Amino acid sequence: MVAKMRIMSKELVEAFRFICTVDFWIMAVLWTFSLLASYWQFFSHGLFGRIVSFPRNANIEVPLRPLCIITGATSGLGAAAAYALSKEGFIVVLVGRSAHRLSERVAEICKHNKDAHLKAFQADISSIESILHFRCSLEQWLLESNMHASVQLLINNAGMLATSCRITAEGFDEMMATNYMGPFFLTKHLLPLLRNSPVPSRIVNVTSFTHRSVCGVTFDKESVIGKSSFRMKQYPCAQIYGYSKLCLLLFSYELHRRLRLESSCHVSILAVDPGVVKTSIMREVPPYLSYTAFAFLTAMGLLDSPEGAVNSVLDAALAPPEISGVYFFGGKGRTINSSSVSYDTGLARELWATSCDLFLEAQLSAKSISSSVQR
Template sequence: MTESILAITGPTSGIGRGAVKALVNDFDRMLLLARNLEKGAVLKEELLELNPDLHIDLIECDLSVLASVRQAAETIKNRFDHIDCLVNNAGMVSTSKEKSVDGYELMMATNYLGPFLLTHELLPLVMNSERKQVIVVSSGAYKFAPMKRPFFKPKRYTPVTGYGRSKLGTLYLAQELHEQYSRKGLKTTAVHPGMVSTNIGKNNVSQSVGTFVFMLLDPFFKTLEEGAQSIVSAVQQPEKYAGFYSDEGEIAAVKQYGSDFKMRREFIDATLEELDLETL
């Protein structure tokens, strides 16, 4: 019997942490792609307490740094020939304009470009598995603003617009995966888990700005358990959610900018060009 493998980004905190704990008995092995290996080691011990038979591999990966993503993918490809389920979970919110080391707007780099590249690199392993599943954590924030050029290095920036566009990008990624690979057996789901109410991003700016931005986002906040369950449900029921957008566990129609096929095509093509890739 082939070993079942889950690979997940952002497992050391928030809904990612909740998801791996809930899925601790669903796979033979977990690949934890984490930026902070110390936190990853702590999580590994916690997971082994829940399931001593689980095999766990810690892999350093900073999604905001393309070189780190490529190195993480190379490490995985050198060790394994398949991945049953890839969960692109990691993401971030920044209330100030920052650049990644590669020169991109930081949220777009972390929430979209890094996961896109990682998915491209690991997709052959996913397609080589029996399960063939990819979960992309998006957000209802995709409705905040339409995609607009320049996509990755915007001249004008607001936190809400920047976050919304990065999550619209992840939704486009899920749609593109489904369109290109569903006939080959790939089961892709875009998940809006609900934003977990934390202080992430607030320490980057003044308290008044941080409070204002998070007040705007507050209707999207859910508990950690609620958010994690949305991911868990999608992982555990691949056939049910394949090809759909899951809004807190409920299959929902994609609205507004998420259904703009012309812009999706333009955005995906621009991504491929930016990352020097021929296809997803």
């Protein structure tokens, strides 16, 4: 009883401390307005018949069973997407950090879908070395299983909301590495396999309405690595989360523009905003505050379940192949506009250049590590 009281009072103090931070107010006020901005667009466009929606592609005969890769497939939206796409007939490659959680998820999907074709790979999306290792293992597996050396769908879903500063082995802020740099590196590494697909292939990036709360940004190396936060007394978690999601969105649109310039390219790229979903994403936020936030959002009718919210991810994954460079929100194949900053081509080019530099540096250091290990 005493121990329980101690834990409760510790959690209360933690919650109170968090309320006193700028981040709490960004989450409570700016993020609420950002979410309402998405819903405002959604309802006003719907009212005037201006909403653009894309029905899912009807089952088209394809020469091979399509293969999809889902990062962060061990819980929440990623797990729901893995199950739903296994039902759609995809071979689903589940990517996650924990071998134990991966095997639990595979067993769970197989229990509900006896025909599921699944393969799990352990990889940490915040680590360049781990991404490289994953790509090699994937290629090896495709070869050994006598499968076509291609990927039809990549869903960059893994993400986190960290409330403290943690630096990865490669010197990145962990949240920036997981939410943006990892998906960028993984996409770059898997593009050859997506291009090699005999049928149109697709990349789906799971972003967030929180990108709307970001303004006045720069995309130099320090910011993209998240280095500016290393020296800060209070880790600006809400700002970095929103910034990482804006980066992912700018990258999605920039890649779309670049791929459209290639006449023979059939890779499309789409962004998804799932709204607010009751998952483990708030696990680092003091429990009293996450419970209160979920209760408030439920009362407002704004909180969705992973099984409901996954519909936007599926809409993007299964939209007709010619659809690219749009932002899915609200299910039923509906799309809205993201923030005006996210369409800024100058900013997107700046971010692209910085990310490519970081990608090259990472490649070089990964090569030098592996050659020194071989020696």
